[in-house]
Amino acid sequence: MTTLAPEQQAAVQRRTVVVLSAGQVLGGIAFGATVSLGALLAADLSGDDGLSGLATASVTLGPALCSIPLARLAARVGRRRALTLGNIFALVGIMIVVLAVSLRIFPLLLLGTLTIGAGNAGNLQSRFAATDLAAPEHRGRDLSIVVWSTTIGGVAGPLLLAPGELVGHAIGMPPQTGSYAFSFVAQCLALVLYLVALRPDPLLTAQQLARAAAAVTGIVREDRPVVARYAIFAVAGSHVVMASVMAMTPVHLSHMAHEMHGVQTTPADVSALVGVTIALHVGGMYALSPVFGILADRLGRLRVVLLGQVLLGGALTFAVFANGQAWGVIVALILLGLGWSAATVAGAALLTESSAPELRTRRQGRSDSLMSLCAAGGAVLAGVILSNFQYAGLGIAASVIVVAIVALSPLGRVRAQ
Known part of the structure:
Protein backbone atom coordinates (compact mmCIF):
# COMPACT_ATOMS: atom_id res chain seq x y z
CA MET A 1 0.00 0.00 0.00
CA THR A 2 1.68 3.21 -1.16
CA THR A 3 -1.27 5.58 -1.50
CA LEU A 4 -4.33 6.31 0.60
CA ALA A 5 -7.03 8.86 -0.04
CA PRO A 6 -7.44 11.30 2.88
CA GLU A 7 -10.75 9.73 3.90
CA GLN A 8 -9.20 6.24 3.76
CA GLN A 9 -6.27 7.32 5.90
CA ALA A 10 -8.66 8.90 8.41
CA ALA A 11 -10.68 5.66 8.59
CA VAL A 12 -7.55 3.55 9.11
CA GLN A 13 -6.39 5.96 11.81
CA ARG A 14 -9.71 5.81 13.66
CA ARG A 15 -9.61 2.02 13.68
CA THR A 16 -5.97 2.07 14.79
CA VAL A 17 -6.75 4.31 17.77
CA VAL A 18 -9.63 2.04 18.82
CA VAL A 19 -7.45 -1.09 18.59
CA LEU A 20 -4.56 0.53 20.47
CA SER A 21 -6.89 1.82 23.19
CA ALA A 22 -8.44 -1.63 23.68
CA GLY A 23 -4.96 -3.15 23.79
CA GLN A 24 -3.92 -0.64 26.43
CA VAL A 25 -6.87 -1.58 28.61
CA LEU A 26 -6.00 -5.29 28.38
CA GLY A 27 -2.24 -4.79 28.70
CA GLY A 28 -2.60 -2.47 31.68
CA ILE A 29 -4.25 -5.16 33.79
CA ALA A 30 -1.01 -7.13 34.17
CA PHE A 31 1.01 -4.03 34.93
CA GLY A 32 -1.54 -2.79 37.48
CA ALA A 33 -1.55 -6.14 39.25
CA THR A 34 2.26 -6.24 39.34
CA VAL A 35 2.53 -2.74 40.79
CA SER A 36 -0.01 -3.69 43.47
CA LEU A 37 1.35 -7.15 44.34
CA GLY A 38 5.05 -6.87 43.53
CA ALA A 39 6.14 -5.27 46.79
CA LEU A 40 3.99 -7.66 48.87
CA LEU A 41 5.35 -10.74 47.12
CA ALA A 42 8.92 -9.45 47.36
CA ALA A 43 8.61 -8.84 51.11
CA ASP A 44 7.07 -12.28 51.59
CA LEU A 45 9.68 -14.22 49.59
CA SER A 46 12.71 -12.27 50.85
CA GLY A 47 11.55 -12.07 54.45
CA ASP A 48 12.72 -8.46 54.56
CA ASP A 49 10.40 -5.47 54.09
CA GLY A 50 13.42 -3.41 53.13
CA LEU A 51 13.76 -5.46 49.92
CA SER A 52 10.14 -4.99 48.88
CA GLY A 53 11.01 -1.96 46.75
CA LEU A 54 13.18 -4.09 44.47
CA ALA A 55 10.07 -5.46 42.76
CA THR A 56 8.92 -1.96 41.84
CA ALA A 57 12.43 -1.10 40.70
CA SER A 58 12.46 -4.21 38.48
CA VAL A 59 9.17 -3.24 36.85
CA THR A 60 10.61 0.21 36.12
CA LEU A 61 13.88 -1.19 34.82
CA GLY A 62 12.09 -3.43 32.31
CA PRO A 63 10.96 -0.62 29.97
CA ALA A 64 14.31 1.12 30.37
CA LEU A 65 16.09 -1.93 28.98
CA CYS A 66 13.61 -2.87 26.26
CA SER A 67 12.18 0.39 24.90
CA ILE A 68 15.04 1.04 22.47
CA PRO A 69 15.27 -2.54 21.08
CA LEU A 70 11.48 -2.68 20.74
CA ALA A 71 11.43 0.66 18.90
CA ARG A 72 14.15 -0.53 16.51
CA LEU A 73 12.18 -3.69 15.87
CA ALA A 74 9.09 -1.61 15.11
CA ALA A 75 11.06 0.48 12.61
CA ARG A 76 12.06 -2.69 10.75
CA VAL A 77 8.97 -4.88 10.91
CA GLY A 78 6.15 -2.61 12.10
CA ARG A 79 4.23 -1.79 15.24
CA ARG A 80 2.12 -4.96 15.19
CA ARG A 81 5.01 -7.34 15.69
CA ALA A 82 6.69 -5.08 18.24
CA LEU A 83 3.53 -4.74 20.32
CA THR A 84 2.82 -8.48 20.22
CA LEU A 85 6.40 -9.16 21.34
CA GLY A 86 5.66 -6.91 24.32
CA ASN A 87 2.60 -9.06 25.08
CA ILE A 88 4.76 -12.19 24.91
CA PHE A 89 7.24 -10.65 27.36
CA ALA A 90 4.38 -9.94 29.77
CA LEU A 91 2.98 -13.48 29.42
CA VAL A 92 6.39 -15.01 30.14
CA GLY A 93 6.86 -12.64 33.08
CA ILE A 94 3.51 -13.66 34.59
CA MET A 95 4.45 -17.33 34.40
CA ILE A 96 7.84 -16.65 35.99
CA VAL A 97 6.26 -14.71 38.87
CA VAL A 98 3.77 -17.49 39.62
CA LEU A 99 6.58 -20.08 39.44
CA ALA A 100 8.78 -17.96 41.73
CA VAL A 101 6.06 -17.73 44.37
CA SER A 102 5.38 -21.44 44.08
CA LEU A 103 9.08 -22.28 44.53
CA ARG A 104 9.70 -19.43 47.03
CA ILE A 105 12.67 -18.07 45.03
CA PHE A 106 13.13 -14.32 45.48
CA PRO A 107 15.59 -13.66 42.58
CA LEU A 108 13.26 -15.50 40.23
CA LEU A 109 10.45 -13.17 41.32
CA LEU A 110 12.56 -10.15 40.39
CA LEU A 111 13.25 -11.70 36.99
CA GLY A 112 9.53 -12.14 36.48
CA THR A 113 8.65 -8.56 37.41
CA LEU A 114 11.50 -7.33 35.19
CA THR A 115 10.03 -9.30 32.27
CA ILE A 116 6.54 -7.92 32.92
CA GLY A 117 8.11 -4.47 32.94
CA ALA A 118 9.73 -5.26 29.59
CA GLY A 119 6.25 -6.03 28.28
CA ASN A 120 5.11 -2.62 29.49
CA ALA A 121 7.56 -1.11 26.99
CA GLY A 122 5.01 -2.17 24.39
CA ASN A 123 2.27 -0.30 26.22
CA LEU A 124 4.44 2.82 26.22
CA GLN A 125 5.03 2.42 22.48
CA SER A 126 1.27 2.32 21.83
CA ARG A 127 0.88 6.05 22.37
CA PHE A 128 3.44 6.74 19.64
CA ALA A 129 1.73 4.20 17.37
CA ALA A 130 -1.38 6.37 17.64
CA THR A 131 0.51 9.21 15.89
CA ASP A 132 1.91 7.25 12.94
CA LEU A 133 -1.01 7.96 10.62
CA ALA A 134 -2.58 10.84 12.55
CA ALA A 135 -3.21 14.13 10.78
CA PRO A 136 -0.96 16.84 12.28
CA GLU A 137 -3.95 18.78 13.58
CA HIS A 138 -5.19 15.71 15.51
CA ARG A 139 -1.90 14.14 16.58
CA GLY A 140 -2.07 15.30 20.19
CA ARG A 141 -5.69 14.26 20.54
CA ASP A 142 -5.17 10.73 19.18
CA LEU A 143 -2.07 10.20 21.33
CA SER A 144 -3.87 11.38 24.46
CA ILE A 145 -6.84 9.06 23.88
CA VAL A 146 -4.53 6.04 23.98
CA VAL A 147 -2.82 7.45 27.10
CA TRP A 148 -6.20 7.93 28.76
CA SER A 149 -7.24 4.34 28.07
CA THR A 150 -4.29 3.19 30.19
CA THR A 151 -6.29 4.28 33.22
CA ILE A 152 -8.88 1.56 32.79
CA GLY A 153 -6.41 -1.32 32.84
CA GLY A 154 -4.32 0.31 35.57
CA VAL A 155 -7.37 0.65 37.82
CA ALA A 156 -8.86 -2.74 36.90
CA GLY A 157 -5.66 -4.60 37.80
CA PRO A 158 -5.74 -3.70 41.52
CA LEU A 159 -9.53 -4.14 41.69
CA LEU A 160 -9.15 -7.73 40.49
CA LEU A 161 -6.93 -8.71 43.44
CA ALA A 162 -9.78 -9.94 45.66
CA PRO A 163 -11.73 -11.92 43.02
CA GLY A 164 -8.40 -13.13 41.67
CA GLU A 165 -7.61 -14.80 44.99
CA LEU A 166 -10.87 -16.73 44.80
CA VAL A 167 -10.13 -17.87 41.26
CA GLY A 168 -6.50 -18.65 42.10
CA HIS A 169 -7.50 -20.75 45.10
CA ALA A 170 -10.02 -22.66 42.97
CA ILE A 171 -7.45 -23.56 40.30
CA GLY A 172 -4.59 -24.22 42.70
CA MET A 173 -2.42 -21.13 42.20
CA PRO A 174 -0.05 -20.00 44.99
CA PRO A 175 -1.44 -17.44 47.47
CA GLN A 176 -1.52 -13.79 46.33
CA THR A 177 -1.06 -14.70 42.68
CA GLY A 178 -4.65 -15.38 41.66
CA SER A 179 -5.14 -12.02 39.93
CA TYR A 180 -2.38 -12.98 37.51
CA ALA A 181 -4.84 -15.49 36.02
CA PHE A 182 -6.89 -12.51 34.82
CA SER A 183 -3.71 -10.76 33.69
CA PHE A 184 -2.64 -13.79 31.65
CA VAL A 185 -6.00 -13.98 29.87
CA ALA A 186 -5.97 -10.22 29.22
CA GLN A 187 -2.49 -10.37 27.70
CA CYS A 188 -3.52 -13.25 25.45
CA LEU A 189 -6.54 -11.26 24.27
CA ALA A 190 -4.34 -8.20 23.62
CA LEU A 191 -1.90 -10.31 21.61
CA VAL A 192 -4.70 -11.72 19.43
CA LEU A 193 -6.23 -8.25 19.07
CA TYR A 194 -3.00 -6.75 17.72
CA LEU A 195 -2.31 -9.68 15.38
CA VAL A 196 -5.81 -9.69 13.91
CA ALA A 197 -7.03 -6.08 14.06
CA LEU A 198 -3.95 -3.86 13.79
CA ARG A 199 -4.01 -4.00 10.00
CA PRO A 200 -2.68 -2.30 8.01
CA ASP A 201 0.29 -1.72 10.26
CA PRO A 202 0.25 2.04 11.06
CA LEU A 203 4.01 2.56 11.08
CA LEU A 204 4.74 0.58 7.90
CA THR A 205 1.88 2.37 6.15
CA ALA A 206 3.15 5.77 7.30
CA GLN A 207 6.65 4.93 6.04
CA GLN A 208 5.27 3.87 2.65
CA LEU A 209 3.19 7.04 2.35
CA ALA A 210 6.21 9.20 3.23
CA ARG A 211 8.37 7.49 0.59
CA ALA A 212 5.64 7.80 -2.03
CA ALA A 213 5.16 11.49 -1.26
CA ALA A 214 8.90 12.13 -1.46
CA ALA A 215 9.11 10.33 -4.81
CA VAL A 216 6.29 12.44 -6.27
CA THR A 217 7.20 15.84 -4.85
CA GLY A 218 10.94 15.45 -4.28
CA ILE A 219 10.44 16.92 -0.80
CA VAL A 220 11.94 15.01 2.12
CA ARG A 221 10.37 15.43 5.55
CA GLU A 222 12.40 17.98 7.52
CA ASP A 223 14.10 16.97 10.74
CA ARG A 224 14.58 19.16 13.84
CA PRO A 225 17.02 17.29 16.08
CA VAL A 226 17.39 20.15 18.59
CA VAL A 227 13.64 20.28 19.14
CA ALA A 228 13.51 16.49 19.41
CA ARG A 229 16.22 16.48 22.09
CA TYR A 230 14.39 19.19 24.01
CA ALA A 231 11.15 17.18 23.82
CA ILE A 232 12.93 14.10 25.19
CA PHE A 233 14.40 16.18 28.03
CA ALA A 234 11.05 17.79 28.84
CA VAL A 235 9.23 14.45 28.97
CA ALA A 236 11.93 12.75 31.05
CA GLY A 237 12.31 15.72 33.39
CA SER A 238 8.57 16.03 33.99
CA HIS A 239 8.38 12.30 34.64
CA VAL A 240 11.21 12.49 37.19
CA VAL A 241 9.48 15.32 39.06
CA MET A 242 6.23 13.37 39.18
CA ALA A 243 7.73 9.98 40.06
CA SER A 244 10.10 11.22 42.76
CA VAL A 245 7.53 13.32 44.66
CA MET A 246 4.77 10.75 44.25
CA ALA A 247 6.98 7.89 45.47
CA MET A 248 7.81 9.68 48.71
CA THR A 249 4.33 11.03 49.44
CA PRO A 250 3.06 7.88 51.25
CA VAL A 251 6.12 7.98 53.50
CA HIS A 252 5.62 11.68 54.22
CA LEU A 253 1.93 11.20 55.01
CA SER A 254 2.79 8.37 57.39
CA HIS A 255 5.36 10.53 59.20
CA MET A 256 2.94 13.44 59.30
CA ALA A 257 0.23 11.29 60.90
CA HIS A 258 2.60 10.03 63.61
CA GLU A 259 3.75 13.57 64.41
CA MET A 260 0.24 14.94 64.93
CA HIS A 261 -0.29 15.81 68.60
CA GLY A 262 -3.62 15.27 70.28
CA VAL A 263 -5.03 13.30 67.35
CA GLN A 264 -5.48 9.55 67.50
CA THR A 265 -4.51 7.98 64.19
CA THR A 266 -4.54 4.29 63.33
CA PRO A 267 -2.74 2.46 60.53
CA ALA A 268 -6.12 2.21 58.80
CA ASP A 269 -6.44 6.00 58.89
CA VAL A 270 -3.01 6.43 57.33
CA SER A 271 -3.76 3.84 54.66
CA ALA A 272 -7.05 5.54 53.83
CA LEU A 273 -5.35 8.94 53.51
CA VAL A 274 -2.60 7.52 51.32
CA GLY A 275 -5.15 5.68 49.18
CA VAL A 276 -7.29 8.77 48.59
CA THR A 277 -4.26 10.93 47.83
CA LEU A 312 4.19 21.12 38.31
CA GLY A 313 5.53 24.35 39.79
CA GLY A 314 2.21 24.87 41.58
CA ALA A 315 2.37 21.32 42.92
CA LEU A 316 5.87 21.85 44.26
CA THR A 317 4.83 25.16 45.86
CA PHE A 318 2.17 23.34 47.88
CA ALA A 319 4.68 20.59 48.68
CA VAL A 320 7.09 23.16 50.11
CA PHE A 321 4.72 25.51 51.95
CA ALA A 322 1.64 23.40 52.79
CA ASN A 323 3.17 19.98 53.41
CA GLY A 324 2.12 19.97 57.07
CA GLN A 325 -1.56 19.73 56.15
CA ALA A 326 -3.25 16.78 54.50
CA TRP A 327 -5.20 19.06 52.15
CA GLY A 328 -1.97 20.72 51.02
CA VAL A 329 -0.39 17.37 50.11
CA ILE A 330 -3.56 16.28 48.28
CA VAL A 331 -3.64 19.50 46.22
CA ALA A 332 0.06 19.06 45.46
CA LEU A 333 -0.46 15.51 44.19
CA ILE A 334 -3.45 16.48 42.04
CA LEU A 335 -1.48 19.32 40.41
CA LEU A 336 1.48 16.97 40.05
CA GLY A 337 -0.63 14.52 38.05
CA LEU A 338 -2.12 17.27 35.87
CA GLY A 339 1.31 18.77 35.15
CA TRP A 340 2.72 15.38 34.22
CA SER A 341 -0.19 14.74 31.87
CA ALA A 342 0.15 18.07 30.05
CA ALA A 343 3.93 17.85 29.69
CA THR A 344 4.17 14.22 28.60
CA VAL A 345 1.27 14.29 26.12
CA ALA A 346 2.44 17.50 24.47
CA GLY A 347 6.11 16.48 24.71
CA ALA A 348 5.46 13.16 22.98
CA ALA A 349 3.59 14.95 20.18
CA LEU A 350 6.43 17.46 19.86
CA LEU A 351 9.00 14.67 19.62
CA THR A 352 7.00 12.90 16.92
CA GLU A 353 6.44 15.90 14.67
CA SER A 354 10.02 17.20 15.01
CA SER A 355 11.53 13.89 13.85
CA ALA A 356 11.82 12.72 10.26
CA PRO A 357 9.99 9.40 9.68
CA GLU A 358 13.18 7.37 9.39
CA LEU A 359 14.40 8.66 12.78
CA ARG A 360 11.10 8.83 14.63
CA THR A 361 10.83 5.36 16.18
CA ARG A 362 14.48 5.36 17.28
CA ARG A 363 14.01 8.63 19.15
CA GLN A 364 10.72 7.47 20.64
CA GLY A 365 12.49 4.42 22.04
CA ARG A 366 15.24 6.59 23.50
CA SER A 367 12.62 8.81 25.11
CA ASP A 368 10.83 5.89 26.79
CA SER A 369 14.10 4.34 27.93
CA LEU A 370 15.45 7.59 29.36
CA MET A 371 12.12 8.34 31.03
CA SER A 372 12.10 4.99 32.83
CA LEU A 373 15.77 5.17 33.84
CA CYS A 374 15.40 8.69 35.20
CA ALA A 375 12.28 7.73 37.14
CA ALA A 376 14.12 4.83 38.81
CA GLY A 377 17.09 7.02 39.70
CA GLY A 378 14.83 9.87 40.80
CA ALA A 379 12.92 7.62 43.19
CA VAL A 380 16.16 6.49 44.81
CA LEU A 381 17.49 10.05 45.18
CA ALA A 382 14.10 11.21 46.45
CA GLY A 383 14.38 8.82 49.39
CA VAL A 384 17.80 10.24 50.28
CA ILE A 385 16.56 13.83 50.00
CA LEU A 386 13.45 13.12 52.07
CA SER A 387 15.43 11.52 54.88
CA ASN A 388 17.86 14.46 55.04
CA PHE A 389 15.82 17.52 54.01
CA GLN A 390 12.21 16.41 54.53
CA TYR A 391 9.33 16.82 52.07
CA ALA A 392 9.91 20.54 51.56
CA GLY A 393 13.51 19.87 50.56
CA LEU A 394 12.28 17.32 48.01
CA GLY A 395 9.95 19.93 46.55
CA ILE A 396 12.78 22.46 46.25
CA ALA A 397 15.10 19.91 44.62
CA ALA A 398 12.44 18.89 42.09
CA SER A 399 11.77 22.54 41.20
CA VAL A 400 15.30 22.76 39.75
CA ILE A 401 14.21 20.41 36.95
CA VAL A 402 11.08 22.46 36.27
CA VAL A 403 13.15 25.64 36.01
CA ALA A 404 15.56 23.91 33.62
CA ILE A 405 12.72 22.78 31.32
CA VAL A 406 11.33 26.32 31.20
CA ALA A 407 14.75 27.93 30.73
CA LEU A 408 15.57 25.65 27.80
CA SER A 409 12.16 26.05 26.14
CA PRO A 410 13.54 28.27 23.31
CA LEU A 411 15.17 25.08 22.01
CA GLY A 412 11.66 23.80 21.36
CA ARG A 413 11.21 26.48 18.70
CA VAL A 414 14.37 25.90 16.66
CA ARG A 415 13.59 25.42 13.00
CA ALA A 416 15.21 22.88 10.71
CA GLN A 417 18.37 23.98 8.99
Missing part, protein backbone atom coordinates in the same frame (compact mmCIF):
# COMPACT_ATOMS: atom_id res chain seq x y z
CA ILE A 278 -2.73 8.52 45.32
CA ALA A 279 -6.12 7.85 43.70
CA LEU A 280 -6.65 11.58 43.13
CA HIS A 281 -3.09 11.83 41.81
CA VAL A 282 -3.65 9.03 39.29
CA GLY A 283 -6.90 10.71 38.26
CA GLY A 284 -4.96 13.89 37.60
CA MET A 285 -2.43 11.95 35.52
CA TYR A 286 -4.93 10.42 33.11
CA ALA A 287 -8.45 11.82 33.39
CA LEU A 288 -7.74 15.06 31.51
CA SER A 289 -5.13 13.77 29.06
CA PRO A 290 -7.55 14.14 26.09
CA VAL A 291 -8.07 17.78 27.10
CA PHE A 292 -4.32 18.40 27.07
CA GLY A 293 -4.06 16.57 23.75
CA ILE A 294 -6.65 18.86 22.17
CA LEU A 295 -4.97 21.92 23.68
CA ALA A 296 -1.64 20.77 22.24
CA ASP A 297 -3.25 20.57 18.79
CA ARG A 298 -4.86 24.00 19.06
CA LEU A 299 -2.36 26.04 21.08
CA GLY A 300 0.87 24.31 20.08
CA ARG A 301 2.93 21.56 21.66
CA LEU A 302 5.47 23.79 23.38
CA ARG A 303 2.85 25.97 25.04
CA VAL A 304 1.20 22.93 26.62
CA VAL A 305 4.60 21.58 27.74
CA LEU A 306 5.10 24.92 29.52
CA LEU A 307 1.56 24.76 30.93
CA GLY A 308 2.62 21.43 32.41
CA GLN A 309 5.59 23.12 34.07
CA VAL A 310 3.29 25.77 35.55
CA LEU A 311 1.14 23.02 37.04
